[in-house]
Amino acid sequence: MLKNILSRGRSRSMTRTQKAAIAGVGTLGAVAVALTAVPASGQTTTSEAAPTAKVAYSTKQIQDVHAGVTGQLAGASQKVATIEAKKEAAAKKAAAEKAAAKKAAAKREAKETASRSAKRAEVKKSYPNNLDGWIREARSIMKKHGIPGSYEGIHRNIMRESSGNPKAINDWDINAINGIPSKGLLQVIPPTFEAYHVAGTSKNIWDPVANIVAACNYAADKYGTMDNVDSAY
Numbered sequence: 001m002l003k004n005i006l007s008r009g010r011s012r013s014m015t016r017t018q019k020a021a022i023a024g025v026g027t028l029g030a031v032a033v034a035l036t037a038v039p040a041s042g043q044t045t046t047s048e049a050a051p052t053a054k055v056a057y058s059t060k061q062i063q064d065v066h067a068g069v070t071g072q073l074a075g076a077s078q079k080v081a082t083i084e085a086k087k088e089a090a091a092k093k094a095a096a097e098k099a100a101a102k103k104a105a106a107k108r109e110a111k112e113t114a115s116r117s118a119k120r121a122e123v124k125k126s127y128p129n130n131l132d133g134w135i136r137e138a139r140s141i142m143k144k145h146g147i148p149g150s151y152e153g154i155h156r157n158i159m160r161e162s163s164g165n166p167k168a169i170n171d172w173d174i175n176a177i178n179g180i181p182s183k184g185l186l187q188v189i190p191p192t193f194e195a196y197h198v199a200g201t202s203k204n205i206w207d208p209v210a211n212i213v214a215a216c217n218y219a220a221d222k223y224g225t226m227d228n229v230d231s232a233y
Contacts (some may be wrong), residue, residue, distance in 0.1 A: 131155075131164045131208075134185070137156055138212035153227030158212070160231075161187040164212040166208040184208065186215035196221070 125140065127133035135154050142149055162168035162185050170182040180189045183205050193205045196217040201210035219226040219233060 048071075068203070131158070131185075134212060136165075136210040138209045138216070141198065141201060141209070141213050142216055144200075147198070147213070147217050147220050148225040149220070150225075150227050153225065153229070154212060154216065157215075157226055157229055158185045161185065166206060166211065184211035184215075186211055188215045188218070192218055 020183050072108050125137070126207060127137040135151055135158070136153070139149065156163055158167065160180075164185065166185050168184065168187065170176055170187055173182070175182055180191060182191075184188050185208050188205065188211055190205060193211070193214045196214045197203060197210070198213045198217055201207070203210070205211060205214075216226045219229050223229055
């Protein structure tokens with residue numbers, strides 16, 4: 001019995017010894033490892049972590065990328081600006097063409113209107129072949145040329161000068177003596193008729209309408225209008 005107890009006690013004692021031995025071996029191993037890290041000079045050093053390797057990069061690459069992006073944006077903006085400019089130019093051109101077409105149409109219309117008016121004017125109005133008709137026709141021509149003279153003023157002077165006879169001639173006054181007798185409704189001498197003849201009328205001094213218009217043109221120049229004439233002129 002005692003033997004067994006001693007035997008178990010040794011067993012427990014050995015176990016503690018073995019444990020101590022194992023622990024000692026572990027401690028010695030750690031010391032050995034530490035000693036191997038000591039430099040030959042005998043001085044101890046502290047181990048530091050290896051520095052992190054720097055990543056190499058180039059600012060030129062970044063600049064190139066930035067320049068490339070900037071260039072693309074600038075190119076896109078320029079394209080948009082070009083498109084907008086073309087649209088604006090096209091719109092201006094269309095507006096100018098429209099305005100020109102409108103102006104041309106207005107000009108054509110004015111020209112056609114003037115042409116129609118001229119054609120209507122060319123259609124000679126028919127007047128009776130008598131004193132009333134001659135005066136009215138003469139006044140229509142005078143109006144176109146801005147020559148003043150009322151129906152009454154013309155009629156009054158005609159009756160005094162020729163009594164309404166388009167073939168009347170004065171063969172006794174100083175003009176007749178000088179070889180240039182007064183002729184026609186308003187007794188106009190040939191030099192005066194030629195000087196004050198109005199285009200569009202006959203060049204024959206005996207023509208009643210041409211005689212009236214030339215005489216009224218002369219009276220307007222010398223007296224302001226035939227209406228102001230009350231005697232030989």
